[in-house]
Amino acid sequence: MKRREFIKLTALTALGVFLGSGALRSASAKITLEEALKKHLGVGLSQIKESDKVKIKAPSIAESGANVPIQVSADVPVEQVESLHIFVDKNPNPFIASVDFSPMNGEVFFATRIKMGATSPVRAILKLKDGTYLMASKEVKVTVGGCG
Amino acid sequence: MASIGRAIVRVPKKVKKGEVFKVQMVIIHPMETGLRKDPKTGKKIPAHYITHVDFYFNDKLVTRINSSPGISKNPYFAIKMKAQESGTLKIVYEDNKGNKWEKSVNITVEG
Known part of the structure; x- marks a missing residue:
């Protein structure tokens, strides 16, 4: 159970970072x-x-x-x-x-x-x-x- | 990138009078968007891209391509054209840093 949560969390964090950087970039020059x-x-x-x-x-x-x-x-x-x-x-x-x-x-x-x-x-x-x-x-x- | 600006042009060896044929070219060029960061320094790499490509046949303008950083690295372009007599296809291309190059190929029209 713990392991699963850990995987979920890391996956979500990675997604957040990915989306975040994308949003920042598009806000600057899109x-x-x-x-x-x-x-x-x-x-x-x-x-x-x-x-x-x-x-x-x-x-x-x-x-x-x-x-x-x-x-x-x-x-x-x-x-x-x-x-x-x-x-x-x-x-x-x-x-x-x-x-x-x-x-x-x-x-x-x-x-x-x-x-x-x-x-x-x-x-x-x-x-x-x-x-x-x-x-x-x-x-x-x-x-x-x-x-x- | 010592060979930046070098181009390879492909045309048929011989064409018939008035026949539509394809002209293909590849230019060696980084096509930097200006949005990319250098992974080592973290600094933005300045934009560096082909702005336009002009095709002249016997000094008459056939086509102009207006390019942008949205074109892939080492740009590939293909157009079509026709010729009524043999002559020289001169391709002139420039980038946003003021570099200008040209490349000529001969086209033989028969019949």
């Missing part, structure tokens, strides 16, 4: 998704519509948050597209990258490897030349965060 969207796109999430024309490929479960492969493509002629923006909701800074396209690209395509601090949706937002936005998102489970 930017919300909405703030990041406003800063980089000038619009909020409610003005961006989900579309199956945008395709995002990412693992459902990432072994390490330090290195998550993602790939984005779209069934939209590149001539109609201005740029692509990648965001991770739960990262200390949700903005990951953006890509400015030109007709010389031939098609909308971008692949990279990103850092993820925790389980979160990964969002790919396409800014079209007519001023509208199309989005696809994919939830990626992260067991070990990689934003340290």
Whole structure:
């Protein structure tokens, strides 16, 4: 009985320390998704519509948050597209990258490897030349965060 | 990190005129977020990351990637492009400490 209590206690303490440090860090520098969207796109999430024309490929479960492969493509002629923006909701800074396209690209395509601090949706937002936005998102489970 | 800024670029040896092909690259770079602490000293490691990567084909801008510390260490980037004639793909990339590098590869268009 005593031993069990001891294990419980240490487990709880470890969890407390873990959560505590996480909370401290996020309080110091965290930017919300909405703030990041406003800063980089000038619009909020409610003005961006989900579309199956945008395709995002990412693992459902990432072994390490330090290195998550993602790939984005779209069934939209590149001539109609201005740029692509990648965001991770739960990262200390949700903005990951953006890509400015030109007709010389031939098609909308971008692949990279990103850092993820925790389980979160990964969002790919396409800014079209007519001023509208199309989005696809994919939830990626992260067991070990990689934003340290 | 003596080789910081070195890049490896992969493109097809030959492409057809107007054919869409993939350009892949890896840059040797620490991509420090500025949030990480040195385990030995306990001091924060300053942010050090690639800010953007520009792809020029025959001196015309094809694509700009705006990067951030959210991209993994030793960044991998892949884009697609097409070419109407043979030429040079020049990739210019910079980091937040003002370092600037470039790497060129030739692309041969046939047919």
